[in-house]
Amino acid sequence: MSSPRSRKLSSPRANAGMRGSQHLANRVRAARRSVRGLDATLRRPGTYRHPAGRIVRVETHISVVYLAGRFAYKIIKPVAPGFADFTATATRKRCCEAQLRLNRPLAQGIYAGVLPIARHAGVLTLGDGGVTVDHAVKMRRFDEAMLFSSLAAKGALTPRDIDGAAKRLADYHLRAPRNAPSSRYGSATLVRTQIETINAALLANCSHPALPGIAAWCARQLDQLAPLIGRRRAEGFVRGCHGDLHLDNVVRWCGAIAMFDCIDFDDALRWIDVAADVAFLVMDLCARAEPHLANRLLNRWLETSGDYAALSLMPLYVAYRALVRAWVACLKAGYVAGRSVAIPDPAVRYLEVARAQTQKPGAVLLLCHGYSGSGKSVASRALADLCGAVRVSSDAERKRPRPAPDAQTSLGAEHYTPAARHAIYDHLLRLAHRVLQSGHSAIVDATFLEFRHRDTFFALAQRLGVPARILDFRAEPTVLAQRIEARRHGPRDLSDADTATLARQLASADALTPAEQALTLSFDTAVPMAAFDSPAFWRPVLALMQSAPFATR
Known part of the structure; x- marks a missing residue:
């Protein structure tokens, strides 16, 4: 009488599994026989139709890359690692073609083409001329030190x-x-x-x-x-x-x-x-x-x-x-x-x-405040890099619907009317809300020269229960004007402000209220630009962010 274990092993399902494993092993062996000699062929400099020098071979679990002169040739190994089955020549060809098609949009010209590998009179060659047994992706080599x-x-x-x-x-x-x-x-x-x-x-x-x-x-x-x-x-x-x-x-x-x-x-x-x-x-x-x-x-x-x-x-x-x-x-x-x-x-x-x-600190809302040319955009970018906050910019959002080349050109006066100005602050408010709700701190880069705009952002912070501060960026009016002129005559950025814009801001800005001043951190931007990259420059801001209670996740 057979044991339960022997009956189990001889069940139809077990037998089918054994047959499947055996079929897979047979396919792998047959595939390897079909490409026998391929590795030795691709290791020989004479295989290639260009100066190849010493061939460098790099192997992974599913592929082998041969570095030959100015090019690299990648083949898919005839294996079945579990997540895919590459034992069929047609499958490996489709995989090579997919690599070429899918990588080209991001690879900046690295992928050159797919070449057949053929056997004729017992000799393997890279290119047409015999029975195709495999395919290789041809790529342009790059300096690995630049990875x-x-x-x-x-x-x-x-x-x-x-x-x-x-x-x-x-x-x-x-x-x-x-x-x-x-x-x-x-x-x-x-x-x-x-x-x-x-x-x-x-x-x-x-x-x-x-x-x-x-x-x-x-x-x-x-x-x-x-x-x-x-x-x-x-x-x-x-x-x-x-x-x-x-x-x-x-x-x-x-x-x-x-x-x-x-x-x-x-x-x-x-x-x-x-x-x-x-x-x-x-x-x-x-x-x-x-x-x-x-x-x-x-x-x-x-x-x-x-x-x-x-x-x-x-x-x-x-x-x-x-x-x-x-x-x-x-x-x-x-x-x-x-x-x-x-x-x-x-x-x-x-x-x-x-x-x-899983352990990120709670969010903080930071409002940039300052006239055009105060350095708030450059400074706030550096702060965002240092502290991990997400920065939203009035200049970037105002020009978002425009194609990239056009974003560097000035917008018309209709984009800077009071109604348009209020609309962009409403948009920034929605973005800040979204950023804060995601658990990230938000830096809003705009001039915030009107009390009504500052007030709506502080109200948002109060509703969400997050700390809020004004980052006041300062420089002398003559420095502001010089920076604006230098910016307008140098490489273009997203800002459209000119000295006339600055004059209007200086004449009409709402002063910070005593309550706002109590929540303001001031920064003199008449410093070398490299200072913005130093944690020491931002010490009070970083201390605030580190003291924020950890968010519940």
Whole structure:
């Protein structure tokens, strides 16, 4: 009589599973036979139709890249790692073609084409001329020292790099495809499954004190944000994104910023909310560079895209991206649960980023106050980078409907009538409300020379129960006029103010009331511009923000 175990193993389902595994193993073996000799061929300089020099081979779990002279050639390995099956030649071809098509919009000319690999008379060649057995993606090589990951490791990432990355990504998101192939992509149900899956993997395999708290916080956030996730999907914010924007996939190249190696094998990981896409790069800058660079990227992306509604999702998506990279770091390091070894340092850094999202201090509202030329725009940008607040600008919002080149040209007088001025402050009030409700501090960059405008913002802060302060930026009238003239004759910015504007402001501004003065922090901007980047310059503001009670999440 057979045992229960033997009956179970001989059940139809068990037999089908065994047959399936055997079929898969057979496909892998057959696929490997079909490309036998390919690795040796691509290692030979003579294979290429251009000077190749010494071939450098770089292998990952699903691909191999051959660095040959000025070009790189990437092939997909004939493997079936679980999340995809690349054993068929046609599948690998489609994957190569997808890499070319999907990466070109963000990759700034890196992707050159897809080449067949053919066998003729037993010899493999790169190009047509025989039976095609595989395909390679041809790419232009770049200096790996210019990767954002390499620059970050050396402390060499610059504000210009960050601004270029933010604008490139925001511009892409604005025109990215919106016809998702499935309604489940980017849905609250799928996002919950993805986050719960990664939390379960980490909890089951890693012993870190922060993990249970992070998982519980994620569950609460998912409950609270499910309606917003669904609403943004319905409104078209789930788009064909990059999906894998860590620092290893961003490079300074040909005077611009290129982003490459996007997700091409799983639509569910690429068709995501644009907030989840930018959150990846924000997260990796927090983990591997400096927080002020992450803050700068987010602010520049918001200023270009205008998508301030994304802020409510940002903490959850930053935490999720950090958890994924923590798990990847464990896998790369060969970490095995149960062994008496520490979790690798990169994973710890990512877990700290995730934990930081659960412990953010409460929001603060900061109103810039000052005449044109007072330096408030330059100063408030630097403050936002330092403290992580979100900055909204009257100049940027006034010109938002205009195409980018036109945003640098002056608006007509109709945009500066009293009615238009009040309308832009109403718009800024709505944006500040949205920023504060998301849990972020807000810096509103406008002149705030009229009491009625200041009063409405203080009323908002009172309704929301957040501290509010006026940041008063000062300089002598002669300095103000000199700055305005220098700005008008130098590189254009968003401000349209001229010396006539300044004269009207000086004559009509409402003085700060005694009550307002008690809530005002004054700053003399007649200092070198580099002073704005120093925490010492902002000491009273930073002290206020650090003393704000932690938000309940």
